[in-house]
Amino acid sequence: MDLLNQLETILESDPLIDEVGLIHPSQFITLSKECSESSNSSSDGAFRPANTKFWNRDHKLGISTEILLPVCKAAKSAFMDAMKQYKTHGDLSVNKREDKNMVYGHSSSCQSFESEVMKHSRALLLLSCDLGTAWNARKLVVSKKQQLPMFTDELHLSALVLSYSHKSEQAWSHRRWVIKMICEKYSNLQQIIAKESELVEKIAERSKMNYRAWNHRCWLVSYMTREQMLYELKKSRDWAGLHVADNSCFHYRRRLMLGISENKQGDDPSYDVENYQVVKEELDLNEALIKRYIGREALWLHRRFLSLCLIRHLMTTTHGISCHSTSMDNEINIFLDKELRLLDSCSTIQDTEFEDFEGQAMYSTMYFLWLIKQIPEFRKIELQEKLKAGNLKNILHKTCPERSFLWDVLEL
Amino acid sequence: MAELAVDKHVKYILAVEKNKDSFESVVMDHLRMNGAYWGLTALDLLGKLDSVNVDEVISWILKCQHESGGFSGNIGHDPHILYTLSAVQVLALFNKLDVLDIDKVATYITGLQNEDGSFSGDMWGEVDTRFSYIAICCLSILCCLGKINVEKAVSYILSCKNLDGGFGCTPGVFCCVGALALTGSLHYVDKDLLGWWLCERQVKSGGLNGRPEKLPDVCYSWWVLSSLIMIDRVHWIDKEKLVKFILDCQDVENGGISDRPDDAVDVYHTYFGVAGLSLLNYPGLKAIDPAYALPVDVVNRIFFSG
Secondary structure (H helix, E strand, O other): OHHHHHHHHHHHHOOOOOEEEEEOHHHHHHHHHHHHHHHHOOOOOOOOOOOOOEEEEOOEEEEEHHHHHHHHHHHHHHHHHHHHHHHHHHHHHHHOOOOOOOOOOOOHHHHHHHHHHHHHHHHHHHHOOOOHHHHHHHHHHHHHHOOHHHHHHHHHHHHHHHHHOOOOHHHHHHHHHHHHHHHHHOOOHHHHHHHHHHHHHHHHHHOOOOHHHHHHHHHHHOOOOHHHHHHHHHHOHHHHHHOOOOHHHHHHHHHHHHHHHHOOOOOOHHHHHHHHHHHHHHHHHHHHHHHHOOOOHHHHHHHHHHHHHHHHHHOEOOOOOEOOOHHHHHHHHHHHHHHHHHHHHHOOOOOOOOHHHHHHHHHHHHHHHHHHHHOOHHHHHHHHHHHHHHOHHHHHHHHOHHHOHHHHHHOO | OOOOOHHHHHHHHHHHHHOOOOHHHHHHHHHHHHHHHHHHHHHHHOOOHHHOOHHHHHHHHHHOEOOOOOEEOOOOOOEOHHHHHHHHHHHHHOOOHHHOOHHHHHHHHHOOEOOOOOEEOOOOOOEOHHHHHHHHHHHHHOOOHHHOOHHHHHHHHHOOOHHHOOOOOHHHHHHHHHHHHHOOOHHHOOHHHHHHHHHOOEOOOOOEOOOOOOOOOOOHHHHHHHHHHHOOOHHHOOHHHHHHHHHHOEOOOOOOEEOOOOOOEEHHHHHHHHHHHHHOOOOOOOOEOOOOOOEHHHHHHHHHOO
16 A cells, blocks of 8 residues: 555656656666766755655656556555445435535545545556546546546546557547547537647557557547548648558548548538549549558558549539539549559569569559449440450469459459 | 467466466456456367356356446446456356346346447447447347347448448457348448458468558457458458468467467467367367357357247
């Protein structure tokens, strides 16, 4: 219990802690030496006894690996006890609603149980961040109080946890709950969403291909305005270009684009034009990246989505009715010709030493086959001629023989 | 080719059940119910479920049930739909579903369905397609699927666009496909398109990954493989290569299976490895149902003996 007290005292005295880490006992000695050396040179010259269990300076918290298990057990035990007390007392005060001597919900004992629950759950969650019951306890307390500073504290705690446990599903889920609560009561929604999006990007930088972080960012899209979606797409463009292997990042871009195209707000034809522009720009970006970063599967997968968007767009009028017009057919033909040329340029394996060229050939072939699968019937006849000229079947056999069966699936 | 070290894995699983004092077990003990499902189902597939004390397990499971009807991951923790399914699955393994007040469990689950047909995981409202699968699977095992709004549940799943693969994660895809399979709604799926994306998860080593550009992981031998089986496209991957990959992930000295060769083992991957091998008809293993994630004989017992 003493260890737990120490930890909780530190957390209480330093609410700005932004980093938590585990320290091997031997490292403590080094850190303590550095600390006493620098404090000797400071004015007070006070001696600080070396603490070999916890380290707290500059808003960083270090915990010795030696005490991790005991302090975790102590925190869990204290938390479970506090929860029992809190819930029992909660039931009692509900039953005693008629008792005039009871100040419901604000009695000092009720408040002290509450603060015990919050205190112990905070320590516990820093050590064992996936304990749903502890997060739920905090939800319970905070939802009863409904105070913005408490909601903000929850965001702070979960951000701290996520800074070292990038994938903690419980922490991400807790944030979503808090945001929903805040959005219901307070209306600075856009700002919250923008900040949340930035947080994800920061964490994604440290923790590559973090599905849960990006999934959280996708969840935010349903709270965004069309302008915000367009802004997000533009703002994260450069980041995407620097992380071309991160499929989750492109999944997010697809989610934004879907949101943009679905968010019509009336029949204004300018929206359709804008949507078309968005797809075209993304296709251009994608092509540039494909040519620069050879053999990146995520890029080719992204292209599948984009091409489909474009074709569907070309096949519908602004009123959403499918129709064939010669100019439209032309557009689609031009597009397919371009894609065929892209395929040609990618399917020559220039150098068998680097797997990337082989990858490029395989992915481009698979992309094109997938495109054929997606195109409505009436196109296939025109395309077949072009394909015969392009010798697609041979390329398939050469680049990914294990997928040769897909040729039959296509029924060409 | 390596062989499946059955005895070692059984020993490993039984040892894990007993170890309660490491840091790992302390931080994982909130999901002990899931762990029980993984360990016990793996034991059953290996033909060794009788190595376990049934009464002890059942008594512990029942202590995890709450007033609401839901089950928690361990005694004293909050209930959640995830643990409720695992509890029901374990009871099914032991043919002890009769210890349940089925209406109570059903009430908990039906209470978690939202207006739009989706399911929350617990009273705090987080929505996820995984929870749709869990609700459908659980109520199906309890033979009371009709208690939820199945039509809305299905339409919600279809609206999630997980089904051409490019829109989600593979466990999500499995959950959507599984839920549709259990509700007789697989005809809504474009199987060629979905199978396409799934078969592209097989990498050169023969293992399956969960998303483009990620390393293969044994657990996807379940998520991807069972999905392919449910949509009748399992011939689109190289099964032999996958078997070899899974066998390479074993720790043949100490037992257990890891996510990929030479990594540390755990019960989760041990279960998925064994389950994957079962789906691939590896000799000596019981057959497993791809939608229920339970041995076929357990599923048959539920539906064909009243």
